[in-house]
Ligand code: 5GP
């Protein structure tokens with residue numbers, strides 16, 4: 746492959762192993778008829794794999810998506826979260842499992858949780874592939890479920906991009922920073 750190199754943090758096998766453990770935890774903690782709402786775009790592959798792992802444990806989640814954007818430079822979010830597209834499923838009185846790729850500052854999950862609570866969700870639990878909380882320790886929201894603790898590096902792959910690239914990679918990797926970070 747040409748272009749920047751990758752340092753793989755989590756390969757396909759590690760990810761599937763952790764998703765199975767996460768699905769076990771979720772199956773124990775939540776009702777089988779939960780609503781899974783994935784935040785686009787970064788969580789689409791994570792969500793696709795996780796909801797199939799939930800199915801394998803007897804859960805039958807309804808699935809929807811919301812599109813959020815936090816504007817900023819390519820590798821730093823600005824802190825302003827905007828709702829680009831809302832979920833369509835009626836969440837009133839329901840148990841919602843909110844899925845996102847990364848918990849970084851926590852602004853995205855705080856915004857989405859508040860939005861769903863305002864729309865009448867009975868409970869909103871958060872679930873992320875990668876949690877940077879341990880690395881940074883100052884998040885505005887917490888993850889009820891997380892597959893991996895993540896170092897405070899810019900990561901790509903498994904749905905996550907840098908300038909629309911690398912979502913298709915089957916692994917999570919730190920991008921070689923030379924000439925990339927702005
Ligand atoms: P927060 O709102 O928690 O600061 O940021 C979460 C969002 O920022 C994630 O949903 C993700 O889209 C993006 N983000 C945070 N860190 C990274 C990263 O290392 N790589 C990529 N590709 N996106 C990130």
Ligand code: MG
Nearest residue numbers: 785786787846
């Ligand atoms: Mg995101």
